[in-house]
Amino acid sequence: MISVVILGAGNVATHLYKAFAKADDVSVVQWYNRSLKSLQTYKNDVDITSDITNLKEADIYILSVSDDAVADLSKQLPFENRLIVHTSGSVNIHDLDKKNMRGVFYPLQTFSKNAEVDFSEVPICIEALEKTSHPILKELAQAIGCKSHRINGDQRASLHLAAVFVNNFANQLYRIAHEITESSGAEFDILKPLIKETARKIEELSPYMAQTGPAKRHDKKTIKKHLSLLENDMHTGIYKLLTKSIQQTHGKKL
């Protein structure tokens, strides 16, 4: 049985709490937040507190707060030599106060406030300054059905950056597609199977191998037609830049 204390009450903290509460091998001994208000819903299920000086003993302290608050919160902890981890993709592990053993437990997934999370689809990136911390962090991930990956700080930084491309930026392309279809009165919904299949294809093929379309084919006629249809300068700029990027990746047509 792994005992944990959760600190913070945001999206990730809440989803982790729910997953831990369901797991047989994890016990949430306490849930801390600066304000008790956001924890009230759970007060009958877990010991809640807003008093940082009053934290219970646990195997792992999970600091799941905003990036800017991690360092400060770790300094305020009233104990030493225990295992503390943050859950951020971009905060340096050394930002955690060194009086404790330090680690990272970074779930690389997008969490919505109200949607259920399927934790079998949440890879956990694990980092630890003390080698001895790895096994228990791996166990904690396994206990909630996650695959875990031991990575270093540079790798986490690059995964966090890459995640912005495949998540935020890909989603913005969906948004642009939404605007383009709406301007002609076409249904955006017609594109949803294609969106799903584009993501699914990556399971079998590398993105390099999966590429198709006018940019890769250097199909100037279609590219010209598309550019003439675009009415928004930002969309035109993105079309041109991503077309160029595809052509850089795939080289000249022979």
Add this chain to the structure above:
Amino acid sequence: MISVVILGAGNVATHLYKAFAKADDVSVVQWYNRSLKSLQTYKNDVDITSDITNLKEADIYILSVSDDAVADLSKQLPFENRLIVHTSGSVNIHDLDKKNMRGVFYPLQTFSKNAEVDFSEVPICIEALEKTSHPILKELAQAIGCKSHRINGDQRASLHLAAVFVNNFANQLYRIAHEITESSGAEFDILKPLIKETARKIEELSPYMAQTGPAKRHDKKTIKKHLSLLENDMHTGIYKLLTKSIQQTHGKKL
């Protein structure tokens, strides 16, 4: 029973042939291609020909050839007043020779040469110059398990353009993420659940509502960190432009 003749032997033609061959209510009476070579595999299952003057009678002639070849092929057809359709997203319906009844049967999906296609996930965009052609084209789509959508030419053009954003361009973002992770020795595979979830989320939320991340939050610190990690000018350009696009879409932080 709908009888069809397929003209062309590319990806789309071949996947359509396979779907029609399996369908109870469709009969492929002939398969034409300029060269018989690519049709040899199927010669025991269907009448194949490379002689355009020798086409059999059918309810629908499906011209599934490269965009540039559609107009010419339609002119060569040795009959009139029959229903001919092309399968392209970007060829104007009027490019088909007017001696026949003209339509479009455009499957909006990405087809790989060797992968099986799940036609229940292929929306068919239907266009026809003669009203009377709509029902049989809809029936043909239904016969292979597809949802069909009646659209006009402008809508097809905008869907084809939007498809480039959600398919080719999104895939290029996956490719860039692959390059970024590889440069630090992190596994690209760790990102695959996020890629899938980003596409899945669109089923429930509009892309506008689904957006998260540093660009939307105007999180200058993280954006600066990300820009400092990018080593490739093209990647930097794309990061900046899509960040700007997200901020344009979502407005200023209050």
